[in-house]
Amino acid sequence: MIRQPNSILGNRQLLVTMGKKGELFGFFYPGRDFAQHIEESQACLYEGNRLIWSNDHEWHASQRYVENSNIVNTELVHQCGLRMHIQDLVHTDQPILVRNYRISPSRKFQGKFFYYSNLQVGEMQKKNSAFCDRDSGLLVQYWKDFHIGISSRPVFEEWQIGKALDTVWWTNAKYDMENGKLQNNLEDIGNINNAIGWELDIDADSTAEITILICAASTRQLLYRSIRDIRNETVESMFDQTYESGLKWLSRKRPLELKGFPGFEFVKLELTEAFNRSLLALGILNDPTRGTFVAAPEFDHDFEKSGGYGYCWNRDSSEIVIALLDSGYPEYCERFFSWCKKTQLPDGSWFQRYWLDGNAGSSWGNFSFSTQIDETGSTLFAMEKYYGSLEPILKKEFLDNIWGTILSAAEYLMRRTPGGMHEPCICLWETHQGVFTYTNAAIYGGLMGASRMAMDHNETELANWWRERAELIKEQTIERFWLPDEGYFARGIRHGSIDKEIDASILGTFMPFNMLSAEDEKEREMIHSIISNLESRLRVPVNRYYGIRRYEKDTYIDGNPWTVTTLWLSKAMLSLAGSMKERDEGTKKSGEWKTMATGALEYILWSLRGTTCAGMLPEQVNKYTGRPAWAIPLSWSCALMLQNIILLDGLG
Amino acid sequence: MVRDLCMFSKADKEAEVIWFKIAYRNTVHSEADISSLFAEKGLDMRFAYLDSLENPSIGKYVIFTEVEKGRDVSSVVTELKGLDVVLDVEYGTSRNQVMQSVEFPLSLFGERAIILRARTFVDILRIVNEHVPQAEGIQMHTGIRSGTAAVRLLREFIDIDENNCFDLLKELFMASGWGLLEYDIDIRSLTGSIRNRDCFIYDAYKENEFPVCAYISGFFAGFISEATKRTVQVQEVQCMATGDTFCEHLLSPAPGSTGAEHILKGELT
Numbered sequence: 001m002i003r004q005p006n007s008i009l010g011n012r013q014l015l016v017t018m019g020k021k022g023e024l025f026g027f028f029y030p031g032r033d034f035a036q037h038i039e040e041s042q043a044c045l046y047e048g049n050r051l052i053w054s055n056d057h058e059w060h061a062s063q064r065y066v067e068n069s070n071i072v073n074t075e076l077v078h079q080c081g082l083r084m085h086i087q088d089l090v091h092t093d094q095p096i097l098v099r100n101y102r103i104s105p106s107r108k109f110q111g112k113f114f115y116y117s118n119l120q121v122g123e124m125q126k127k128n129s130a131f132c133d134r135d136s137g138l139l140v141q142y143w144k145d146f147h148i149g150i151s152s153r154p155v156f157e158e159w160q161i162g163k164a165l166d167t168v169w170w171t172n173a174k175y176d177m178e179n180g181k182l183q184n185n186l187e188d189i190g191n192i193n194n195a196i197g198w199e200l201d202i203d204a205d206s207t208a209e210i211t212i213l214i215c216a217a218s219t220r221q222l223l224y225r226s227i228r229d230i231r232n233e234t235v236e237s238m239f240d241q242t243y244e245s246g247l248k249w250l251s252r253k254r255p256l257e258l259k260g261f262p263g264f265e266f267v268k269l270e271l272t273e274a275f276n277r278s279l280l281a282l283g284i285l286n287d288p289t290r291g292t293f294v295a296a297p298e299f300d301h302d303f304e305k306s307g308g309y310g311y312c313w314n315r316d317s318s319e320i321v322i323a324l325l326d327s328g329y330p331e332y333c334e335r336f337f338s339w340c341k342k343t344q345l346p347d348g349s350w351f352q353r354y355w356l357d358g359n360a361g362s363s364w365g366n367f368s369f370s371t372q373i374d375e376t377g378s379t380l381f382a383m384e385k386y387y388g389s390l391e392p393i394l395k396k397e398f399l400d401n402i403w404g405t406i407l408s409a410a411e412y413l414m415r416r417t418p419g420g421m422h423e424p425c426i427c428l429w430e431t432h433q434g435v436f437t438y439t440n441a442a443i444y445g446g447l448m449g450a451s452r453m454a455m456d457h458n459e460t461e462l463a464n465w466w467r468e469r470a471e472l473i474k475e476q477t478i479e480r481f482w483l484p485d486e487g488y489f490a491r492g493i494r495h496g497s498i499d500k501e502i503d504a505s506i507l508g509t510f511m512p513f514n515m516l517s518a519e520d521e522k523e524r525e526m527i528h529s530i531i532s533n534l535e536s537r538l539r540v541p542v543n544r545y546y547g548i549r550r551y552e553k554d555t556y557i558d559g560n561p562w563t564v565t566t567l568w569l570s571k572a573m574l575s576l577a578g579s580m581k582e583r584d585e586g587t588k589k590s591g592e593w594k595t596m597a598t599g600a601l602e603y604i605l606w607s608l609r610g611t612t613c614a615g616m617l618p619e620q621v622n623k624y625t626g627r628p629a630w631a632i633p634l635s636w637s638c639a640l641m642l643q644n645i646i647l648l649d650g651l652g
Numbered sequence: 653m654v655r656d657l658c659m660f661s662k663a664d665k666e667a668e669v670i671w672f673k674i675a676y677r678n679t680v681h682s683e684a685d686i687s688s689l690f691a692e693k694g695l696d697m698r699f700a701y702l703d704s705l706e707n708p709s710i711g712k713y714v715i716f717t718e719v720e721k722g723r724d725v726s727s728v729v730t731e732l733k734g735l736d737v738v739l740d741v742e743y744g745t746s747r748n749q750v751m752q753s754v755e756f757p758l759s760l761f762g763e764r765a766i767i768l769r770a771r772t773f774v775d776i777l778r779i780v781n782e783h784v785p786q787a788e789g790i791q792m793h794t795g796i797r798s799g800t801a802a803v804r805l806l807r808e809f810i811d812i813d814e815n816n817c818f819d820l821l822k823e824l825f826m827a828s829g830w831g832l833l834e835y836d837i838d839i840r841s842l843t844g845s846i847r848n849r850d851c852f853i854y855d856a857y858k859e860n861e862f863p864v865c866a867y868i869s870g871f872f873a874g875f876i877s878e879a880t881k882r883t884v885q886v887q888e889v890q891c892m893a894t895g896d897t898f899c900e901h902l903l904s905p906a907p908g909s910t911g912a913e914h915i916l917k918g919e920l921t
Contacts, residue, residue, distance in 0.1 A: 165789035170883045170906040
C-alpha cells in the first residue's frame with residue numbers, strides 16, 4: 001500500500017518513516033533501502049467496548065520536529081477529550097526506536113493501552129516467527145538474520161501473537177484487542193501480528209506514560225544485548241543524547257547570514273530551519289557505510305504507481321553530495337565517489353539505479369538504448385566539482401585514486417557521442433527515448449570536468465580530446481536544439497524529429513552544467529529567455545504562488561508542479577543574479593537583479609509551503625490542494641533547497 | 653426502514669414509462685384512493701412500492717406506469733394533488749425504458765448500499781483467489797467484518813442473542829438473496845452445522861476444485877460471535893462448487909488458545 005510519510009527518523013543503522021499521527025510506515029534496517037520490516041505499528045486505546053486507534057480520523061493531529069534535531073513530537077487530541085503526546089527518537093548508538101507515549105484524559109479514563117504491530121520481518125509476509133519472552137519483557141519477531149524486538153517501560157502486562165490473515169481468525173492480535181483482553185499466546189509462525197497491553201487507569205487531567213522500544217538486530221543475541229545495553233538509560237537521557245547529536249551535526253554547517261531582502265525579512269528563520277531540516281534529512285537518507293543515498297525512503301514497494309524510489313540514482317546522489325560539500329560536509333563526496341568506483345560498469349558507465357550495496361536496482365534501463373547517459377555525465381561533473389574544492393595535496397591523492405574511474409567514464413561518453421550529440425537513450429525523467437538537450441548538457445559538463453582533471457593529471461592529449469568533444473556537443477546542441485523564434489531549447493529529437501515541448505530540464509544547460517555561461521552576453525540572453533519561457537508556460541498557481549511542472553504534457557501523478565523543478569528554476573535565477581552582482585556591484589539593485597532574486601525567493605517560499613507539517617520536502621506538490629503529493633522526503637529536493645539557500649545567502 | 657428499489661424492465665417500444673412519487677397522509681384508504689384514480693384515468697401501473705414505515709404519518713408511494721407516447725399527464729397530476737390525502741406529487745418520464753429509479757442513493761439500514769450482481773462479486777473473489785496469497789483468509793476476514801457489522805446494525809432495531817440469531821441469520825440471507833439456510837445447532841454448546849441450499853457464490857462461481865464460500869463462513873463467524881458474545885469458528889466442509897448438493901459450514905467454539913496443532917486446519921474441526 002502506498003503511504004506518504006510525514007516525517008523520518010534514523011541513525012547509522014536505522015531509517016524510520018512515520019505518518020502524521022505517529023503511525024509507523026517504514027522501519028528500514030540495516031540499509032536505507034532494505035529490509036523494510038513494518039506493515040503497521042501504532043498505539044490503540046481501549047475504553048469500555050471500543051478501540052481508539054491512534055490513526056483514527058477522530059484525532060486532530062499536529063507533528064513537528066524538535067528544532068535542530070531528528071526528534072519528532074506528535075500531538076493527538078481526540079474529540080472525546082483524550083490527548084496523546086508521542087515523542088519519537090532513534091537512539092544515537094543502537095538501532096532502537098524509542099516511542100514515548102503520554103496520555104492525558106479530560107475525564108477519568110479506565111481501560112487499556114495497546115501497542116499493535118504487524119511486522120513483516122525481512123520484507124517477508126510469510127515464514128516469520130515470533131515469541132514472547134515474559135522474563136525479559138521482550139516480544140521478538142524474526143526471519144533469517146533479521147530480528148525485531150519490542151520491549152517497553154514499564155514492562156507490558158499482556159500480549160498476543162497470532163495469525164494475521166488465517167482462518168483461525170480469533171488468534172489475530174487485532175481482533176484479540178477488541179474485547180480488551182489479550183490471549184498471551186507465547187509463540188507462532190507464518191503471517192503473524194502482535195499486540196502488547198497495559199491496564200490504564202488515569203484520573204482527569206493526570207498523565208500516564210508508556211515507552212515502547214523497537215529494536216533491530218541481526219541475531220537474537222545481539223538483540224538482547226542492545227536492549228540490555230540501554231536498560232540503565234532513561235528516556236530523558238536518550239532524548240538529550242539524540243538532541244545533542246543533532247546539534248553537533250549541524251554545528252559543522254556553513255555559516256549563514258541570510259541578510260534580509262526588502263519585504264522578505266520575516267523569512268530568515270524559516271530559511272534557516274529549512275536549511276537545517278534538509279541537512280538533517282539527508283544525513284538520515286545516506287548510507288554511512290556505503291556512501292550513497294536513497295532518492296527517497298521507499299513508499300511504493302510494489303511499484304503500483306511508480307518504479308519506486310528506494311534506490312540510488314547517480315544523477316540524484318551527485319547533486320546531493322555537491323550540495324553537502326557546499327554546505328560544509330565534504331566527506332559525503334569522498335564516500336560517494338568511492339562507491340562510484342566500485343559500482344562503475346565495465347563499459348565505464350553507471351547503471352540506471354542501484355541498491356545501496358552496489359547491486360543493480362530493478363530497472364527498465366538494461367540496454368544501451370534504454371540507459372540514461374546523463375548519469376555518467378553527472379557523476380564526472382560532480383567528481384570535478386569536488387576535486388576543485390580540494391587542497392593541492394589532496395587533489396593529487398584523489399586523482400591518483402580515482403583516475404581509472406574518470407578515464408573509463410569519459411571514454412564511455414566519447415563512445416556514446418561519436419558525432420557530437422549523444423546516441424539515443426532515455427531522458428532524465430525516465431519517460432522519453434531519444435536525444436536530449438539535458439543529456440547533452442550533462443555529457444558536456446562531465447567531459448569538461450574530466451578534461452580539467454586530465455590536464456592536472458598530465459594527460460594533456462586526453463584533456464584536449466575530451467574538451468574538444470564537449471565543445472562540439474555544445475555547438476551542435478545550440479545549433480540543432482535552440483529554437484530562436486521561441487527562445488528556448490527543444491527537448492530534443494524523438495522518433496526522428498525535433499520535439500519542441502518545453503521541458504524544465506533544459507535548465508541543465510546553465511545549471512548545473514554551465515554549458516551556457518552567464519558571463520557571455522549572448523548566452524546570458526539565452527538563459528534569460530529560457531527562464532522566461534519556463535515561467536510563462538510551466539508554472540501552476542497553487543499555495544499563493546507558482547510551482548513549476550516538468551513539462552507541458554506531464555501526466556505522471558496528475559502532472560503536479562515539482563519541488564525539484566521549482567527549486568531548479570530558482571537556483572538558476574539566483575545564479576544569474578549572483579553573476580550580475582559579481583559583474584557590476586554598482587547596479588546591484590537594478591531591476592534585473594531584483595526580479596531574479598525576488599522571483600527566486602518566491603519559488604523557495606512556495607516550496608516551503610509544500611512541505612509536510614513536519615517540514616519534509618516532497619518531490620511534488622498537489623496542484624489542487626497545495627499539499628505535499630509524492631516521494632517524501634525527496635533527497636534531490638533537499639539538496640536543491642540547500643543550494644538555493646546558499647546562493648541566496650551569497651546575494652545578501 | 654425500507655430498502656430503496658430500482659426497476660429493470662423491457663417496456664413496449666411504442667409506449668413510455670412515466671413515474672410518480674407521491675407523498676400522502678397515511679390513512680387506511682389513502683393507497684386505495686390513489687390507485688383508484690390511476691385506474692380511472694387509464695394509467696397502466698406496471699410496478700410500484702410504498703412505504704409508511706419510516707414515517708407512519710406520511711407515506712411514500714412510487715408508481716411506474718406505461719402509457720402511450722406523448723401523453724400529457726399534467727391533468728392527472730393536478731387531480732392527484734386535489735385528493736385530500738395527497739401532500740405532494742413528483743413525476744417524470746423515463747426515456748430509455750430499461751432502468752428506472754426514483755431514489756438515489758440506495759440505502760440499507762440507513763447506510764449507503766449498492767446493487768451488485770452475484771457474478772461481479774464472484775469476479776472479485778476469483779481474482780483474489782488467483783492472485784493473492786492467503787486469499788481464503790482475506791475472504792474470511794472480510795466476511796467476519798461484514799457479519800459483525802450486520803449484527804451491530806440489526807441491534808438498532810431488535811435485541812439479538814443466541815436464541816434468535818440463527819433465525820435472523822436465515823431471514824437476512826433470504827432477504828438479501830444470499831441463500832436459503834437450514835441449521836442444526838446446539839445453542840448451549842454452539843456446535844452444529846449451517847447448510848446453504850442456494851448459495852449465491854456457487855451460483856456464479858460454478859464448479860471449482862476447492863470450496864469457495866470462505867466469505868460466507870466468515871460472515872457466519874462474525875455474525876454469531878457478535879450476536880452470542882462467544883467466539884466461534886466456522887469452516888466450510890461441503891461446497892456446491894465442489895459437487896456437493898449443498899454448502900455446509902461447521903460451527904464450533906474457537907479454541908481458547910492457538911498452538912502448533914491449530915496450524916493444521918484439518919484439526920480445527
